[in-house]
Amino acid sequence: xxxxxxxxxxxxxxxxxxxxxxxxxxxxxxxxTTDALKEIEEQFVEEPPDDLEYNVATVTYRCNFFxxxxxxxxxxxxxxxxxxxxxxxxxxx
Numbered sequence: 001x002x003x004x005x006x007x008x009x010x011x012x013x014x015x016x017x018x019x020x021x022x023x024x025x026x027x028x029x030x031x032x033t034t035d036a037l038k039e040i041e042e043q044f045v046e047e048p049p050d051d052l053e054y055n056v057a058t059v060t061y062r063c064n065f066f067x068x069x070x071x072x073x074x075x076x077x078x079x080x081x082x083x084x085x086x087x088x089x090x091x092x093x
Contacts, residue, residue: 016060
């Protein structure tokens with residue numbers, strides 16, 4: 001699926017969230033499908049970072065897709081998910 005492939009250029013797999021009130025994606029660098037962005041946003045909203053302070057405006061993450069782990073019979077052992085790693089954040093002064 002386009003947008004889920006590791007293309008070796010991780011600096012292009014960046015997603016920025018505006019975290020004022022209700023978090024939403026406000027900037028994207030890389031090739032992501034709309035379905036992939038929806039999955040990333042849902043994962044972020046369901047499991048927000050614990051350390052977001054009141055003065056944080058945006059947070060940028062590197063997003064890479066983990067395809068999951070399956071046994072020899074094709075049964076899913078670890079479900080696929082997005083690895084979301086913080087790269088930077090901006091704060092209000």
